[in-house]
Amino acid sequence: MGLELLARVRRTSLWVGGIAALVTATYAVPLHGLAVALGAAWSLVNLVLLERLIVALTGADRRTFSATGRAIAALGGILALFAAGWLLLLRFPAVPLMAGFAIPYTVMVLKAASLLVLPTQAWQRFTRTPWPAVAVVVVLAAGAWAVNNVWSGARSGGRETRVAATQESGTHGTEAAPTPAAGEGAAAKHGSEAKEVGPEKFANVITVLSRAFPQAPWAHFLHHYEVVIFSLFIALMLCVVAMIATRNPQMIPGPLQNGAEMVVERLYDFIVGILGPRHGPRHVPFLGTLFVYILAMNVFGLIPFMESPTSSLNVTVALALIVFLYSQYIGFRELGVLGWVDHMAGNPRSAIGWGLVPIMLPIHLMGELAKPISLACRLFGNIFGEDMLLVAFASLGITVLAFTHLPIGLPLQLPFLFLALLTSILQALVFTVLSTIYLLLMLPHDEHPHEGEAYAHAH
Amino acid sequence: MDFQAALALGLPLGIGIAAIGSGIGLGLIGQGAMTAIGRQPEATAKIQLAMIIIAALAEALTIYAFVTMFLLKGGIAG
Numbered sequence: 001m002g003l004e005l006l007a008r009v010r011r012t013s014l015w016v017g018g019i020a021a022l023v024t025a026t027y028a029v030p031l032h033g034l035a036v037a038l039g040a041a042w043s044l045v046n047l048v049l050l051e052r053l054i055v056a057l058t059g060a061d062r063r064t065f066s067a068t069g070r071a072i073a074a075l076g077g078i079l080a081l082f083a084a085g086w087l088l089l090l091r092f093p094a095v096p097l098m099a100g101f102a103i104p105y106t107v108m109v110l111k112a113a114s115l116l117v118l119p120t121q122a123w124q125r126f127t128r129t130p131w132p133a134v135a136v137v138v139v140l141a142a143g144a145w146a147v148n149n150v151w152s153g154a155r156s157g158g159r160e161t162r163v164a165a166t167q168e169s170g171t172h173g174t175e176a177a178p179t180p181a182a183g184e185g186a187a188a189k190h191g192s193e194a195k196e197v198g199p200e201k202f203a204n205v206i207t208v209l210s211r212a213f214p215q216a217p218w219a220h221f222l223h224h225y226e227v228v229i230f231s232l233f234i235a236l237m238l239c240v241v242a243m244i245a246t247r248n249p250q251m252i253p254g255p256l257q258n259g260a261e262m263v264v265e266r267l268y269d270f271i272v273g274i275l276g277p278r279h280g281p282r283h284v285p286f287l288g289t290l291f292v293y294i295l296a297m298n299v300f301g302l303i304p305f306m307e308s309p310t311s312s313l314n315v316t317v318a319l320a321l322i323v324f325l326y327s328q329y330i331g332f333r334e335l336g337v338l339g340w341v342d343h344m345a346g347n348p349r350s351a352i353g354w355g356l357v358p359i360m361l362p363i364h365l366m367g368e369l370a371k372p373i374s375l376a377c378r379l380f381g382n383i384f385g386e387d388m389l390l391v392a393f394a395s396l397g398i399t400v401l402a403f404t405h406l407p408i409g410l411p412l413q414l415p416f417l418f419l420a421l422l423t424s425i426l427q428a429l430v431f432t433v434l435s436t437i438y439l440l441l442m443l444p445h446d447e448h449p450h451e452g453e454a455y456a457h458a459h
Numbered sequence: 460m461d462f463q464a465a466l467a468l469g470l471p472l473g474i475g476i477a478a479i480g481s482g483i484g485l486g487l488i489g490q491g492a493m494t495a496i497g498r499q500p501e502a503t504a505k506i507q508l509a510m511i512i513i514a515a516l517a518e519a520l521t522i523y524a525f526v527t528m529f530l531l532k533g534g535i536a537g
Contacts, residue, residue, distance in 0.1 A: 274508075374519055381522030384529075430515040437512065 006051055009111055010044060013104040017041070020103060024096065035092040039100025042085055047104055049077045149217055201391055204230075204307040231309035234296050267291060274436050279334075279443050286326060287439075291432040294319065298383055298424030302417060308424075311387050316380040320372035323435045328368075331442035343442075344368075371438055375431060382427045386420045389413075467535045470528045477524035484517035 017040030025033025053074035056067045088097060117123055126132050203211075210223035222229060245260035253261060267288035272280035294310065301308025309315045331340050346353065346360035390413045398409035492510035496503050 377526050378515065378519045378522050381519075381526045385522070385525055426511070430511060433508065433512055434515065 003051070003055075005111060005115075006047070006108075009104060009108045010047065012111070013040065013044060013107040016107060017044070017100060017103045021100070032093060032096040035088075035096040036100035036103075038088055038092065039097040040103045041100075042081065042088065043101045043104045046078070046081055049074050049081065053078070145221075149221070201311075201387060202307070202394075203305070205305045206230075206307075208305070226307065227309045227312045227315055230300065230307055231297060231315055234300055234309070235293065238292060238296060263292065264288065271432075271436055274433070275440055275443070283330075283436075283439060287432055287436055290319070290323070290435060291428055294379070294431050295425060295428035298428055299421070301383065301387055302420055302424070308383055308387065310379055311384040313376065313380045316376040317372075319379070319431070320376035323375060323438065324368075324372040327435070327439050327442045330439060334443055339444075371434075375434060379427055379431055382423055386416075386423050389416055390420060463535050466531060470531060470535075474521065474524045474528055477521045481517050481521040484520075485514055488513050488517060 017037060021033045021037035021040065023033075024036050053071055056062070056071035056074060059067060061067050204226070206222045206226040206229065210219040213219040241256075242260065245256045249257060268281070268284050271284050271287050274280070275283060297308050297310045297315070299308070300306050301311060310319075331343070335343055342348075344361055344364045345357045346364065348354045348357055348360075393413040393416055394409065394411075397412035400412075401409050488510060492506050495506050499506075
């Protein structure tokens with residue numbers, strides 16, 4: 001029990017430490033992130049060595065020679081680790097190092113606390129229905145949002161005063177040539193503002209709101225995160241539809257259940273048809289969700305006052321990265337590390353194959369990296385281009401009727417709405433199919449021995 | 460010719476050239492797929508799937524030019 005808990009603590013703190021280091025490196029100083037990672041790694045190694053020492057000293061075979069040897073090795077490791085820690089403390093800032101060092105212990109304490117809390121009556125009553133947990137999450141999120149708003153407001157205020165101070169000192173310093181510099185500054189400011197607005201697009205709910213309340217911080221927040229909000233809203237909508245459709249399954253399905261079953265069945269057949277019956281069914285949930293989600297996001301932009309999140313490169317890159325990480329993970333799990341390297345080297349089995357490894361390996365690695373880029377750019381370019389097309393023709397229709405001075409326009413974009421519908425479906429399909437193909441290329445290739453034989457016989 | 464004029468000329472031209480290449484490619488893909496379907500109508504589903512994948516790959520090249528145009532468009536205004 002104890003050792004198993006320790007193993008779980010190790011795994012969890014590895015993840016937590018990695019995430020904390022990444023977050024620190026991204027949002028604070030990169031050196032601090034490195035320090036957090038090193039502190040967590042140091043602490044983990046320390047834990048492992050301590051565990052070995054204790055197991056060697058108190059295990060069943062503690063009198064034997066090998067156990068003594070292991071204990072001495074662990075002691076030596078701990079001494080070397082302390083020397084390494086001393087070097088780290090000299091080299092890196094102490095506070096993030098200590099924070100990283102504390103991560104495994106925090107995880108251990110929390111896990112132990114969860115062991116105490118989980119079997120109690122109160123916790124069981126709390127988790128009987130999901131709603132109390134949902135309420136707690138909502139309250140926490142709202143609180144975090146409020147705190148973040150207050151904090152960022154205070155910080156931006158501070159920054160403004162700082163900027164004003166630097167401007168003052170700047171004008172004091174360069175009094176010799178004030179006017180051209182000021183003009184340039186104003187032009188640069190104007191340019192950056194124009195760039196922030198970005199390309200022309202249809203107004204959606206959030207832009208309307210943020211124009212109605214230009215001063216309100218919540219409107220600014222909404223405008224800043226509109227893509228995230230729209231994509232989360234779509235995800236929520238899909239969740240609700242799926243829940244309603246499957247909440248009360250009938251033998252003779254109603255229309256919604258029938259539709260959901262049809263979609264799932266078609267996607268299942270499609271994906272299993274590509275991946276084969278052995279590997280296919282496990283990946284249907286991921287790839288099918290990808291298709292439905294992307295399709296919903298693409299079509300969402302065609303609803304008036306809505307925007308398709310996939311017309312932002314951020315969303316498509318995130319989707320492509322998820323596919324990339326998933327396929328690499330599946331590759332590592334199915335092939336093993338050595339098998340993955342072998343796969344990347346082009347499965348060399350002959351002298352020619354081994355000779356080609358120096359060429360094949362970089363080509364395959366670059367191909368792996370190019371896949372997510374091409375996925376993201378394709379989806380973004382298609383949806384964004386389709387939206388631009390609609391905007392261009394809508395504004396053309398307004399320009400045509402501009403002489404009437406009435407707030408009307410010819411609906412010239414109407415035929416292109418159908419084109420946009422087609423593109424939306426096609427791009428969702430293409431994204432899913434290409435993800436499936438990338439996954440298929442990762443999976444072991446001993447899929448179709450019969451087809452191969454038939455092929456060999458036919459020739 | 461300063462670089463802004465060069466950009467303003469080159470970006471639409473770049474998209475056009477990429478579109479010519481993609482168009483030829485898409486035409487060849489479509490021709491091949493249609494011929495194959497005509498010869499073997501029972502394999503329509505498989506052929507269409509492969510056609511869509513390869514068409515997406517061919518079409519992506521124009522999309523790259525399009526994305527490049529949007530990345531570089533800010534340079535025209537200077």
